[in-house]
Amino acid sequence: MEHSIILRMNNIVKDFNGVKALDGVSLEVTRGQVHGICGENGAGKSTLMKVLSGVYPVGSFDGSIEFEDHEVAYKSINDSEHDGIVIIHQELALSPYLSIAENIFLGNENATRGVIDWNKTNREAALLLARVGLDENPATKILELGVGKQQLVEIAKALSKRVKLLILDEPTAALNDEDSAHLLGLIDHLRTQGITCIIISHKLKEIKRIADTVTVIRDGKTIETIDMNGPDATEAHIIRAMVGRDLNNLFPPREPAIGAEVLRVENWTVHHPVDVARKVVDGASFTVNAGEIVGFAGLMGAGRTELAMSLFGHSYGTNISGQVYKDGKEIQMRTVGEAIEHGFAYATEDRKRYGLNLIGDITVNVSAAALAKLAKYGVIDRHREYKVADSYRQKMNIKAPSVGSITGKLSGGNQQKVVLSKWIFSGPDVLILDEPTRGIDVGAKYEIYGIINELAAQGKAVIVISSELPELIGICDRIYAISEGKLTGEVAKADASQETLMHYMTAGKD
């Protein structure tokens, strides 16, 4: 039983209106192992897992699936869950107004004749939370939890379904290092309990640390299956399989040409929109110069995104105070419209909620923040709009048949590139990028760093918010650390190390 194969997917082909997302992928997963899946954005990883879990029902794809030595034909996600296959999607799917316990047992309630047994529900939920190491009251509402904790609730939910094969699609994309480490530890722990796990990730370090075997997918085909205890278990090897060539540097070279001060923020204070007494950003003062890339490092909830959003047209918070100077002159940005007029752009970390019109195509999304540039007397020049969108599709290497493709159907990483395109096209002087490479594959990351460099070279002031410290250190000229709403440190590139940053990021914490 030890080394038996739990899952075999043979020659899976899946196409969407003639566009092949999967083109003969095969996959073998050994029982009790952690199996990593790597591949570029749009390679077909998420689609493969949706095929496996019955999101795409049998008949909508070609090829066969064997689970525990039986050929299976799932018509829905319920069928696969019945067999013990549980998928946690790239985008979390918890109901924000329900409690942890209610979410865990949603669709699977502890009920007799339709009446829920709350004692049992809460008791069992507490046990499951203990298993995933989440110290929260089961009655807490989901919306009060950060992404990291929500992820754990998803896993608790999976455990409640007696999971045999747990599928995690980019579980750590939105997590900071601490939460990621906890999650990986949990996966290790589940492995000792005999639960098989498939994990998709663009963070190759994690894959290297956790996976026993890795399958690499490119353009909808299986490229290689790598034994992670063997000689090929290197990041470089995985990257080569993913992108089809060697990638020697993680960061493109750059000659910073730093000019005059563009942005100066003084004493920026923002209060929580509901809990008005609480300061989310507390007296932050900083500057960004032309041609400079400035990073903001902080733990989850430190107030980085809140700082950025409150600057950008007061999109977050109440009782906002402080001064903003652009090119030495004090400015007011009370609405997003004003912020854009003042030459600001903010590419959000939450693309589904704030970034994209998911039912619109690539064209309308790319032009959304800068229609004025494409319009005369309120009438849009649609040919030019198309050309612009298409040029970004090529430049950013957005994987889609055409710019007429609906953004909701793009892979996660390609959606991210659409968000970036939109704000780059708006032609800002100050560009705030919040987690710009979240969910982006290694090759594309390099391209995006190149684009950031190019923007800086054009004399723009660029702010990068990121949870990945190596990324900040790799691309920024200067990094501010933020902890509990206060700026706690400023580090020049030369002095930046993960340790120093971590020191400032946790300053003031016990």
Added chain:
Amino acid sequence: MTTTTPASKAPTEPPVRRRIPKLSINLRQYGIVAALAVIVILFQILTDGRLLLPGNVNNLIQQNAYVLILAIGMVIVIIAGHIDLSVGSVVAMVGAVAAISMNNWGLPWWGAVIVSLLVGAAVGAWQGYWVAFVGIPAFIVTLAGMLIFRGLTLVLLTGGTISGLPAEFTAIGAGWLPSYLGELGGRDVLTLALGILTAVALIVFQLRNRATLARLDLPREPAASMWTKNGIAAIAIIWFAWLLSDYSGTPIILIVLAALILIYNFVLNRTVFGRHVYAMGGNLFAAVMSGVKTKWVNFYIFVNMGVLAGLAGVVSTARAGGAVASAGQNYELDAIAAVFIGGAAVQGGVGTVVGAVVGGLVMGVLNMGLSILSVDAAWQMTIKGLVLLLAVAFDIFNKRRAGGR
């Protein structure tokens, strides 16, 4: 140990990328036009050819003009993610004001029209204020509006009716363009000329559009499909004119409708305002974060709906020849049904003017066909309800198939 799985044996060329998405969208548009054609043919057979008698074709336009006008406003409201339940009451109230302004204040017909549109705009501004700036859901605001404006209509008319409106006014709803070009074999030449002109304009416009696309090297629909589609449309237009020319010529309201369709189609497809409407319906937060002034866009959407409801009030009062307190009953439901039959999405973000108009015509043909067959009103309502449900179900089914899930 590295194993290369057998699946990746032969290096194959990259997958051929076909341009399907564009086409599947068009299919949806064709779907509703095809449905209209099917219903027309069905009733043409059931009524032994009476459906398409010239008089009935004329009535189809004049009787349904109000739904089509309301549907044009409503589709914008619905794309933006709202709803307007008050338009029926607004139609009644504007009708009352129009009648009073002519009969009691002695305004000329055009004065009454201007007053009507202004009243409509004021109503729209009122509702738009509550929706956009106070943030009350449109469902509630317009439900309240439905009661408020119906109540005000009763107050204005003190329960009675006002009839005896000037002939110039009633012509808006029930009149025709004069026969400027005379008649040929009993047919109105102007109507025929307009029909041919429209058909030619359609083809010329499409060809020019195509030429621009070609020049810019943008993806185009295959020539065969374009010619079939526009050929059929051109023939349908000429045939339609042929029928009308045999009756009393071109209904005045048809000209008004044609202008509205052209204008609003342009507004939704080509202007920044229209784009903002779609963006807000698609993802309100993303629209806000892209700098769309969502409050003002919402406000204008309702002002526009109010003006169009005012126009619908003028048209239906003119057609009826007088104002009654019960006018406009259920008009909001007709307009909403037309919009959804025309392919709009309940969640917002999706919908077209042409779709809404075709949806309105589907309802109109149903009404007329069932009346000719003297199906009683109770069954008419039931059948219309079922058609609405089936149309939307068909649309969802289609989308699901196209989406591959």
